[in-house]
Ligand code: HEM
């Protein structure tokens with residue numbers, strides 16, 4: 001996408017603001033500026049955030065892939081919602097990422113930080129592909145975007161097992 005039309009694209013600016021918002025949420029949670037460690041039921045607020053964020057991605061990504069093939073006419077609407085749904089999930093995951101400030105080395109699952117990098121790269125490669133940023137590399141963004149999905153699921157299983165102390 002050309003520079004001027006990119007800057008006039010409201011979806012692009014929405015994506016930029018949502019990315020900045022995610023960074024702010026991660027910092028605010030890390031600094032415990034709200035009671036992130038409070039319990040809702042048996043689970044702490046920042047862990048709920050991880051469960052909700054990862055749950056949204058894990059459910060909506062295959063759903064998107066399925067619906068776009070099954071109902072080709074809804075492709076455009078699905079495509080727009082794919083970005084917003086995943087950016088919303090990124091906000092939740094960022095709130096969970098703030099748990100990093102609390103985790104001691106002996107309980108570190110060893111996979112959470114890596115998973116946050118994977119989700120960040122998924123979001124960035126998706127945005128680069130969607131808005132044709134560096135168009136000469138479009139096929140690379142596409143390849144990375146799709147292959148990172150595999151990493152997301154593998155690390156997620158590992159992370160949850162680690163959090164439950166099963167591995
Ligand atoms: C995209 C998804 C996720 C990301 C990026 C993520 C990231 C992180 C990070 C950075 C940490 C701190 C360092 C570490 O222990 O590895 C962590 C810890 C933790 N995560 Fe996640 N997480 C995700 C999903 C989940 C889910 C779905 C659960 C629910 C089972 C979960 C449960 C936990 C728990 C319980 C800890 C704390 C470990 C402890 O204190 O013993 N996470 N996560």
Ligand code: HEM
Pocket residue numbers: 057061064065066082083086087119122123124125126127129130142145146149152
């Ligand atoms: C954690 C977040 C995300 C995951 C796991 C994810 C996953 C996927 C998957 C599996 C596909 C292929 C669907 C199919 O054709 O069957 C896809 C396509 C796509 N996604 Fe995402 N996505 C994420 C976030 C985003 C974001 C934030 C954007 C930004 C706009 C985006 C943009 C795209 C684009 C442009 C395509 C079409 C790629 C192509 O076929 O050329 N994605 N995504």
